[in-house]
Amino acid sequence: xxxxxxxxxxxxxFVLLLLVWHGLVEGLRIPSRLMPGPIEAGQRIYLxxxxxxxxxxxxxxxxxxxxxxxxxxxxxxxxxxxxxxMNRVLELLFYPLILxxxxxxxxxxxxxxxxxxxxxxxxxxxxxxxxxxFPIFVGTFIGVRSTPEVLRDLFRTLDASxxxxxxxxxxxxxxxxxxxxxxxxxxxxxxxxxxMEFIMGIGGAGFLIDNSANALDTVTAVASMVLLGVMGYLxxxxxxxxxxxxxxxxxxxxxx
Amino acid sequence: xxxxxxxxxxAYPTRKGPxxxxxxxxxxxxxxxxxxxxxxxxxxxxxxxxxVAGLLKPTTGSISFDGVASTGARDEVGVxxxxxxxxxxxxxxxNVLLPLxxxxxxxxxxxxxxxxxxxLVGLKGSRDSFPHELSGGMQQRVSLARSLVRDPSxxxxxxxxxxxxxxxxxxxxxxxQRVWLDKRPSVLFIxxxxxxxxxxxxxxxxxxxxxxxxxxxRTIDLPRPRTLDTLASPKFAELSNELRNxxxxxxxxxxxxx
Numbered sequence: 001x002x003x004x005x006x007x008x009x010x011x012x013x014f015v016l017l018l019l020v021w022h023g024l025v026e027g028l029r030i031p032s033r034l035m036p037g038p039i040e041a042g043q044r045i046y047l048x049x050x051x052x053x054x055x056x057x058x059x060x061x062x063x064x065x066x067x068x069x070x071x072x073x074x075x076x077x078x079x080x081x082x083x084x085x086m087n088r089v090l091e092l093l094f095y096p097l098i099l100x101x102x103x104x105x106x107x108x109x110x111x112x113x114x115x116x117x118x119x120x121x122x123x124x125x126x127x128x129x130x131x132x133x134f135p136i137f138v139g140t141f142i143g144v145r146s147t148p149e150v151l152r153d154l155f156r157t158l159d160a161s162x163x164x165x166x167x168x169x170x171x172x173x174x175x176x177x178x179x180x181x182x183x184x185x186x187x188x189x190x191x192x193x194x195x196m197e198f199i200m201g202i203g204g205a206g207f208l209i210d211n212s213a214n215a216l217d218t219v220t221a222v223a224s225m226v227l228l229g230v231m232g233y234l235x236x237x238x239x240x241x242x243x244x245x246x247x248x249x250x251x252x253x254x255x256x
Numbered sequence: 257x258x259x260x261x262x263x264x265x266x267a268y269p270t271r272k273g274p275x276x277x278x279x280x281x282x283x284x285x286x287x288x289x290x291x292x293x294x295x296x297x298x299x300x301x302x303x304x305x306x307x308v309a310g311l312l313k314p315t316t317g318s319i320s321f322d323g324v325a326s327t328g329a330r331d332e333v334g335v336x337x338x339x340x341x342x343x344x345x346x347x348x349x350x351n352v353l354l355p356l357x358x359x360x361x362x363x364x365x366x367x368x369x370x371x372x373x374x375x376l377v378g379l380k381g382s383r384d385s386f387p388h389e390l391s392g393g394m395q396q397r398v399s400l401a402r403s404l405v406r407d408p409s410x411x412x413x414x415x416x417x418x419x420x421x422x423x424x425x426x427x428x429x430x431x432x433q434r435v436w437l438d439k440r441p442s443v444l445f446i447x448x449x450x451x452x453x454x455x456x457x458x459x460x461x462x463x464x465x466x467x468x469x470x471x472x473x474r475t476i477d478l479p480r481p482r483t484l485d486t487l488a489s490p491k492f493a494e495l496s497n498e499l500r501n502x503x504x505x506x507x508x509x510x511x512x513x514x
Contacts, residue, residue, distance in 0.1 A: 153306075153311055155358075157310060157335045158358050159331070159358075160358045164358060168354075169343070172343070248386075249344040249345055
């Protein structure tokens with residue numbers, strides 16, 4: 001299949017979605033106060049990003065908070081996941097605690113985080129880190145744990161220390177699983193950030209949606225929702241592209 | 257280097273109680289000689305490999321290299337596993353270099369040596385290929401080159417060709433002889449194939465069923481280098497048959513100790 005054709009095919013669902021959206025809004029004569037069509041939303045996006053630019057500040061705030069929380073969550077999950085995977089005693093001690101923490105929906109503890117850490121960016125970053133921790137942790141843990149025994153034996157016959165085996169064998173082996181966890185984690189991170197912005201109400205895309213919906217400015221709310229979706233999608237695509245480049249030894253490129 | 261295993265016993269704990277994998281096994285491989293080990297499944301051949309490779313400690317008995325007792329991994333021992341066990345994210349050359357890189361010894365001279373070894377095993381053009389781009393036979397050759405990169409005086413190989421098709425096996429058998437004649441380490445070669453054992457070795461050791469002991473030590477006095485003609489010679493057939501008879505269902509080998 002030519003790359004032009006596959007590119008067009010990838011575009012097709014979005015085009016169809018826009019057509020259906022437009023069709024429904026026009027056909028059922030839905031008032032734009034309730035649900036604007038894609039053309040109106042597109043006009044609002046143009047206004048918000050290009051001619052007036054009032055949406056940029058909010059989008060940028062969300063992106064920044066999400067990225068910072070995501071980075072923190074990644075680092076914590078990588079370190080804790082690796083350590084627990086390499087050491088059975090620590091695993092026995094701490095894995096149940098992690099599962100316990102996971103059982104509490106992070107979104108539910110958002111108000112508590114605000115109470116503990118204050119009404120500022122720290123709370124957002126912390127909640128985002130908490131919410132995206134688990135999938136990345138699991139990806140890391142499983143990836144490192146699943147290092148084939150024959151490779152670990154190989155490193156033992158070469159008299160390699162535990163750390164060297166981790167660095168040169170287990171970690172590269174785990175990278176596919178880790179990145180898969182990071183893909184899931186990215187989606188969670190964005191959710192966490194937006195929820196915090198709903199609650200805090202002082203800025204960001206979450207605030208934008210909440211605030212404009214309350215003011216019956218549905219067009220802005222829908223436009224913001226679309227832009228958030230694009231942000232999530234682009235982030236996911238970026239991670240997928242990194243995965244393609246890094247994990248070159250698996251997947252459809254294989255032969256022989 | 258002289259490899260010697262004395263009075264080796266190895267017991268594994270299992271769900272059903274301890275299993276005696278090896279019992280009072282004695283085995284010696286003379287310097288620069290090639291010894292094969294033949295035995296039924298489960299007789300403890302892999303346990304033997306793990307002992308010599310330093311992955312396992314014997315429950316009793318000792319392993320010595322040139323008379324010096326040792327357990328644990330040693331630089332002088334090269335190991336080739338049943339699976340090629342290559343790192344999929346590294347090229348063939350980098351895989352061969354791995355033992356040296358882990359010791360911090362991978363410089364330009366090391367790279368040259370790794371390239372020479374890849375040439376030696378017939379993979380001159382595959383230096384930068386990745387394992388997923390190589391066939392099973394080629395991967396085993398990389399594994400062989402890697403096991404030689406530290407110039408080992410002892411080479412232990414655990415059925416390295418068993419995952420390959422019959423024709424590739426025969427080719428690899430010839431290759432291994434060629435490589436071995438070049439370097440002459442002491443080799444302990446585990447195999448299921450009587451033909452491989454007879455073709456490659458100076459001695460063939462036959463192991464009993466579990467718990468494993470050496471029940472026959474047959475010297476193979478075929479002239480070297482051995483060729484396809486050797487495979488067809490009457491002496492080869494005679495030796496092969498002698499060993500094959502030991503594997504018949506009614507032979508004493510299958511009776512294990514109580």
